[in-house]
Amino acid sequence: MATVPRKKSAPHPSPVAQPTPITHPHAQAVTKNGAQWVCDALVDLGVEVLYGYTGGAILPTFDVLADTPVKFVLTRHEQGAGHMADGYARASGKVGVCIATSGPGATNLVTALGTAYMDSIPVVAITGQVATAVVGNDAFQEADTTGITRPVTKYNVLVKDVKDLPRVIHEAFYIARTGRPGPVLVDLPKDVQVGKHTSSGVFDLNLPGYKPRVRGHTRQIELAAQAINAAQRPVLYVGGGVILSNAAEELRALAKRGNIPVTTTLMAMGAFDETDPLALHMLGMHGSAYANYAVQYSDLLIAVGARFDDRVTGKLESFAPFAKVIHIDIDPSSISKNVDVDIPVVGDAKAILEEMVPMIEHKPRAEWLSMIDQWKAKYPFTYNRQAGTVKPQFVVEQIYEATRGNAIIATGVGQHQMWAAQYYRWNRPRQMITSGGLGTMGFGLPAAIGAKMARPDQTVIDIDGDGSFLMTLAELSTAVEYEVPVKVVILNNSFQGMVRQWQELFYKKRYFATVMRNPDFAKVAEAFGVKGISANHKDQVRDAIEQMLAEPGPVVLDVHVDPAENVFPMVMAGKSLHEIEMGNVS
Amino acid sequence: MSNGNDSELARERKCVLSILVQNQPGVLSHIAGMFAARGYNIDSLVVGRTEDAEFSRMVLVTKGNELTLEQIRKQLGKIVTVVKVRDLTEQDYIERDLMLIKIHCPPEHRGQIKEITDIFRGSIVDVGPNAVIIQLTGSEEKIEAFVELCRPYGIQQLARTGVIAVQRASQIENKLPRVRPLRRRTATLPMPLGMENTGFNPTPSPVRAEEEESPLPPS
Numbered sequence: 001m002a003t004v005p006r007k008k009s010a011p012h013p014s015p016v017a018q019p020t021p022i023t024h025p026h027a028q029a030v031t032k033n034g035a036q037w038v039c040d041a042l043v044d045l046g047v048e049v050l051y052g053y054t055g056g057a058i059l060p061t062f063d064v065l066a067d068t069p070v071k072f073v074l075t076r077h078e079q080g081a082g083h084m085a086d087g088y089a090r091a092s093g094k095v096g097v098c099i100a101t102s103g104p105g106a107t108n109l110v111t112a113l114g115t116a117y118m119d120s121i122p123v124v125a126i127t128g129q130v131a132t133a134v135v136g137n138d139a140f141q142e143a144d145t146t147g148i149t150r151p152v153t154k155y156n157v158l159v160k161d162v163k164d165l166p167r168v169i170h171e172a173f174y175i176a177r178t179g180r181p182g183p184v185l186v187d188l189p190k191d192v193q194v195g196k197h198t199s200s201g202v203f204d205l206n207l208p209g210y211k212p213r214v215r216g217h218t219r220q221i222e223l224a225a226q227a228i229n230a231a232q233r234p235v236l237y238v239g240g241g242v243i244l245s246n247a248a249e250e251l252r253a254l255a256k257r258g259n260i261p262v263t264t265t266l267m268a269m270g271a272f273d274e275t276d277p278l279a280l281h282m283l284g285m286h287g288s289a290y291a292n293y294a295v296q297y298s299d300l301l302i303a304v305g306a307r308f309d310d311r312v313t314g315k316l317e318s319f320a321p322f323a324k325v326i327h328i329d330i331d332p333s334s335i336s337k338n339v340d341v342d343i344p345v346v347g348d349a350k351a352i353l354e355e356m357v358p359m360i361e362h363k364p365r366a367e368w369l370s371m372i373d374q375w376k377a378k379y380p381f382t383y384n385r386q387a388g389t390v391k392p393q394f395v396v397e398q399i400y401e402a403t404r405g406n407a408i409i410a411t412g413v414g415q416h417q418m419w420a421a422q423y424y425r426w427n428r429p430r431q432m433i434t435s436g437g438l439g440t441m442g443f444g445l446p447a448a449i450g451a452k453m454a455r456p457d458q459t460v461i462d463i464d465g466d467g468s469f470l471m472t473l474a475e476l477s478t479a480v481e482y483e484v485p486v487k488v489v490i491l492n493n494s495f496q497g498m499v500r501q502w503q504e505l506f507y508k509k510r511y512f513a514t515v516m517r518n519p520d521f522a523k524v525a526e527a528f529g530v531k532g533i534s535a536n537h538k539d540q541v542r543d544a545i546e547q548m549l550a551e552p553g554p555v556v557l558d559v560h561v562d563p564a565e566n567v568f569p570m571v572m573a574g575k576s577l578h579e580i581e582m583g584n585v586s
Numbered sequence: 587m588s589n590g591n592d593s594e595l596a597r598e599r600k601c602v603l604s605i606l607v608q609n610q611p612g613v614l615s616h617i618a619g620m621f622a623a624r625g626y627n628i629d630s631l632v633v634g635r636t637e638d639a640e641f642s643r644m645v646l647v648t649k650g651n652e653l654t655l656e657q658i659r660k661q662l663g664k665i666v667t668v669v670k671v672r673d674l675t676e677q678d679y680i681e682r683d684l685m686l687i688k689i690h691c692p693p694e695h696r697g698q699i700k701e702i703t704d705i706f707r708g709s710i711v712d713v714g715p716n717a718v719i720i721q722l723t724g725s726e727e728k729i730e731a732f733v734e735l736c737r738p739y740g741i742q743q744l745a746r747t748g749v750i751a752v753q754r755a756s757q758i759e760n761k762l763p764r765v766r767p768l769r770r771r772t773a774t775l776p777m778p779l780g781m782e783n784t785g786f787n788p789t790p791s792p793v794r795a796e797e798e799e800s801p802l803p804p805s
């Protein structure tokens with residue numbers, strides 16, 4: 001029995017996903033309990049897979065779930081469930097869904113929700129709650145889930161009456177995937193799950209305060225196009241919004257037509273093909289020197305779906321000091337938040353770029369592009385290729401070559417994440433799955449599992465740090481149980497490398513609490529039933545990668561890399577982008 | 587850098603926001619939580635029913651510079667259950683605050699206190715042997731002026747509802763939305779590679795005039 005959401009106002013075309021499917025328009029009234037309404041809504045919304053963990057307060061829903069066609073994946077920790085839903089969403093563009101019980105189940109989701117929130121990823125979380133009669137009584141496994149998760153969700157709701165189902169579930173998905181996407185949590189008390197409700201399943205979404213804007217203001221688009229045509233040294237500064245709105249095609253058209261160099265943030269790797277001569281690669285703290293110089297010397301900065309994060313801008317007072325700023329973003333609160341914008345355009349990046357491209361004139365920009373080419377030639381990403389040790393950058397390059405640049409790469413957080421961003425060359429959107437805003441260690445493996453389930457046709461590799469990997473490695477069990485052949489490459493430096501680097505540079509080399517006494521990861525993998533491989537020498541690396549890729553099932557490849565290697569280039573804290581330091585190549 | 591812009595940017599003002607919200611549990615905590623999380627002040631907050639049972643109206647008084655106030659409005663607008671946000675201080679509006687104040691008042695002071703109360707169009711709503719309770723409505727400024735006059739007598743207790751406000755029925759003219767100066771960005775950049783003899787100027791004069799103002803995204 002399907003449900004039919006009707007909209008009060010004209011439906012907003014979604015920037016990220018399909019409109020809610022409308023089926024059985026003349027449905028008859030039926031009686032179902034809350035759990036059935038929820039599960040049927042999930043089916044109607046086209047949910048393919050649900051990640052989660054059981055518990056008392058969510059049992060009624062699990063009992064119904066067992067009979068639905070939705071694939072359920074039992075993770076080993078609720079955080080893993082949240083990250084898998086997130087990785088699934090990032091790789092597919094669809095809403096990822098996770099489910100957990102009340103109390104500790106819900107609190108274990110918080111990190112994953114925060115991760116999705118900071119990167120604007122559409123995730124819906126469903127949690128069990130104690131019965132409404134005892135909510136607020138400190139009942140067993142009660143937590144104020146909506147209170148705890150409010151700052152890390154786009155929207156959340158405690159369902160107090162079964163009559164609000166299935167509407168609330170449809171609203172949750174609609175909010176998660178439209179506008180600036182984000183996680184939404186629905187908290188379901190146990191009595192609401194078992195309570196009966198008779199309905200035809202026809203309802204209106206009740207969201208009078210939610211009107212995401214899609215089309216941009218035409219006059220603003222014209223002003224932006226004029227500024228682009230008049231600019232001598234324009235740069236496109238592209239953020240994750242371009243990926244979320246599936247605007248890579250339109251971005252490419254704009255860059256090519258206007259002959260405009262493009263730099264992407266960590267969240268936007270692959271939004272522009274990095275092998276293109278106009279690509280400046282990543283910008284910011286560990287971005288390329290040429291991207292950072294281009295931004296600083298630009299006379300027009302065209303920000304698309306980016307939010308001027310402090311890791312990107314460096315010192316704000318001297319960021320792109322001579323540039324006019326155009327900012328295209330769906331979230332008005334991003335505009336003029338950190339940097340004042342001359343020409344704001346609020347709306348969906350895809351719709352706006354589509355409208356703007358025909359207004360753009362082709363320009364040779366010979367002087368500007370040759371300045372950039374000189375920077376590219378003089379300051380490439382580089383490391384000591386002659387070193388006898390295994391340089392982590394070398395490992396990433398070898399993975400890049402072995403996968404011909406086509407793999408989906410997930411990461412943990414730390415040095416390895418930056419090296420992955422710098423040394424893999426991204427050629428398409430949704431290729432890099434990484435926690436940018438929150439910087440969540442432990443994200444890599446579960447996100448890779450979610451991504452692989454979304455894109456089973458693709459090679460999915462988690463390039464991880466030893467510290468990050470240890471945080472969620474229990475999910476190897478999930479990969480084995482559900483036969484998800486993800487590959488993990490650990491750039492094992494026996495350190496929390498990124499923090500060690502900061503201790504080296506800013507804390508007089510006092511390496512306190514950053515040395516990792518690690519297990520033998522290959523053996524750990526074998527114990528889980530996962531193929532484990534170790535590589536300690538440079539000349540073993542490529543073979544080990546090939547062996548990993550040839551293996552049909554999941555693999556953990558533990559590569560012992562040079563522990564002293566630092567991530568460069570680097571814009572030190574409080575410095576401007578043009579003061580970027582190249583480091584010593586040793 | 588000290589220039590007119592910076593002091594203008596830093597200048598704080600009072601802002602009265604009228605916020606229409608869905609009548610749902612959690613809305614108040616969402617709004618209060620957003621203010622706390624982002625470090626914004628709330629000077630007063632009043633929530634009440636409206637003519638439509640589905641919605642409540644909050645009147646929130648806050649203080650901040652134009653940058654902060656701009657973010658406050660935008661962040662409020664982002665909350666899913668917030669239907670409409672209006673900055674009443676951008677228009678002509680009427681505000682009222684209701685106060686009950688208990689003042690130490692031996693019989694010999696009653697005459698004076700009654701006189702002050704009358705001037706402010708308040709009313710004495712209770713009299714005890716050594717104290718009176720006065721009810722007063724008005725703008726925040728009026729109430730604060732009254733409180734100052736009462737202080738010498740000895741204030742025993744004071745309660746205020748906080749400000750409620752609505753836009754004036756007779757808008758004489760629409761005030762323009764507030765604008766603020768742009769935050770300046772500047773740096774001295776070195777001559778880039780290969781540009782030494784080309785006449786290229788790495789540090790041109792700023793593209794924007796100093797008096798330029800931040801445009802609001804048109805809706």
Ligand SMILES: Cc1ncc(C[n+]2csc(CCOP(=O)(O)OP(=O)(O)O)c2C)c(N)n1
Pocket residue numbers: 412413414415416417439440441442464465466467468469491493495496497498499
């Ligand atoms: C959950 C969490 N805790 C702490 C941090 C702070 N942190 C950032 S990077 C880092 C070290 C990461 O070490 P590892 O995963 O081994 O990666 P490496 O830097 O060595 O490549 C830490 C502790 C974080 N980002 N996330």
